[in-house]
Amino acid sequence: MTELPASTPADASPAVPGAADRGMIARQAIVNEAQQIIGYELFNRSRAYPDHTAASDVTLVFTALSHAGEEDLVGTKLMFVNCTHESLAGGHLELLNPDKVVLEIPPLGLAAQQEVAARLPILHNLRERGFNLAFNHTVLESAYAAWLPLADYIKFDLSVLAPDHLAVLINYAGRHTRAELIAEKVESAQQHEQASRLGVQLFQGFWFARPTVVRTKLLSPAQQNVVQLLNLVRQQASTDAIEDVLKKDAGLAFNLMRLINSVGFGVQREITSFRQAVMLMGLKKLFRWAAMLLTASRNSGTPPAVGQTAVIRGRLMELLAQESLSEEDTEMAFVVGIFSLLGQMLQLPQDVAMGLIPVPEAVSAAVLRHEGQLGELLILAEACESSDDEAFHRSAGLLQLSSQQINWAHLQALAWTDQLTDSAL
Template sequence: MSQAPAPTAAAGSAQSAISMIARQAIVNGQHVVIGYELFNRSRSVSGHTAASDVILVFTALSHAGTEELVGKKLIFVNCTHESLAGGHLELLDPDKVVLEIPPLGHAAKDEVAARLPILTGLRERGFHLAFNHTVLESAYAAWLPLADYIKLDLSVLAPDQVAVLISYAGRHSRAELIAEKVETAQQYDMVSTMGVQLFQGYWFARPALVQAKLLSPGQASIVQLINLVRQQASTDAIEEVLKKDAGLAFNLMRLINSAGFGMTREITSFRQAVMLMGLKKLFRWAALLLTASRTGGVPSSVGQTAVVRGRLMELLAAECMSPEEADQAFVTGIFSLLDVMLGMPIESALGLLSVPEPVAAALLHHTGPLGELLTLAQACESSNDALFDRAAASLQLSSQQINMAHLQALAWADHVTET
């Protein structure tokens, strides 16, 4: 992969960091790699947290580059049910991504049915879905037609169980079977004889670590970019901002040229990147980048809280408002801690940004529907029951709707501010 064009100034303003990403190959019967499963191995990440593996895709594609990680292969990534509606998936080319869907534990039919619309929607958008062998149980019958891949874990399944599952899957699904945790030649011979054609495990390859270099752009450059996008400025004006901040330019070119973004040819200019990404995606990317920036010693919890608020408000607005208002709800939540992030009063912080009037009213005075949503989001953080009940009643939202959206928002934001 050739390098992105070098920024012309302010290269010293970017801060560098290293994150560790592991990948393990998934191969076919000819030992040709068809995809990689990604794992986060950074020291800052303690185990698998909700959405961390899904948002790992965005992190990996933005910062690690294409060839070092997955090339043109499929990306397999574990996810949680709470994270599946996350806006980060909008930044990816669905055709390149396989979402590994976990079982629900002691699944009841109503739980399986409740998750079906989200899974169906992901499949219709073009994402591939993978499940483990439990999807072959009768409780998950509604999910089975959605399966592109079914993983058979040889560390927990006896040979006779494997044979029964392979036979059942062949009769009742169109999914390709992947034997995982393949550690010996005998295991490989057994499952390949039974008809399995895809394999993953130590017998083929152990997870390999890749160092992902990350450049952190300056907050001033991100704020300037957000302003220009909100004003629908010319491509020339946006391009000039990118040329002046190495971190901003580096991250954008990594993302746009990643396999997950789905470009058929390499993008080598900032102008091409801006035009192909589009203003809506460019704004969401820049807003998330602002919350994760580290200059000025702002605690990471501040950025994470802002991301949770933005996503929570967006999800709730989608229940009772127009798509445009849902977008504005995201803006309101993610900018609601600008005073802390930028170290100045909120009035002064908003003076630096171009935001719609309803957003400004919500941030400054907590007025209008967006102000009510912001109040509700803050009530969720503080466990203020009276405030929660008043805002929920005003918005005509049930506690169940709010709690589900809050869980999804927490899951989605869980790893964004650790990248």
């Protein structure tokens, strides 16, 4: 539960048009004796949340899962998340893969004696769901005896513990718990050597790594589309109806695929279509996710032009793919079209943007190198937008599509997108 100094510098990367810059998240590495990183502790440094609250907890988790920057916040490492007791019962935790998350439980202060027993069922439930729990050294006090068996990690703050007191606490923890011990706020070689000599094997502090601050960004969907998604899920609408809402908003589609394929969500196989994502996630989790996304969405009622173009392109490619490709390839054609403009939407190089989401090789090859039938469909869709007659006729010939088929599909794609957009207003 390390506090970062107010002077910690922020990354100065520019704001991203078309993406909602939701503030900043700081992270600090936790390392083992060999100085290998085993996890990162995350801190919400958004100006919108100057204090640590249940709301800031929800925002931090959502942003960590949906962050669309070049660098993952935690990658495949453990994610240590500071919590308030109010946020521990929040539905946002259902979106996380418990195996990859350590929840840092704060002490109760003067109310400990009365509140320890009352909070115990929630902590038990979190452990049963597979979450790891971390406490600071106050959990070794007698008032917290009921919590002690739940500790997977115990943190010792070297900035407040005298050496002799630290030795007593570490000895007690070693005899009465199975928790891994972390020395935090380690700022010198002497402190590191002392903690290591006492049996501590995990470390956090300036001596190893200073906190880095990442300017986070989310690709925001139009707010009315999120509201429509919430309403459909609440009404237990068909997968087809839910998929249609996802398809009409590039921001909505990207955020769902980013979440469902993230390490934090815990899916063991690659998800290649929105239908798969919806069915795997289930209505309950989808509703919770959309509710959190609503707080991050912009107020504008009109999607940005590049997002609108991506949706039209995806629908056009889907319609043309139905002429000759399998159902699976037709679904991938929509994904290729909508993600072919992902780099522009995020203002990142296209290969970096595509690297944010695991996709089949056929999709990646089509988007990045215009390879295969999906790549040829993408060339054709781009030619329709740019009125490039030479590319249009070459691709149409290779795909054995007539000008009439392509023009009719393009008109249908434009009408479909307009209809779906109007229906949400």
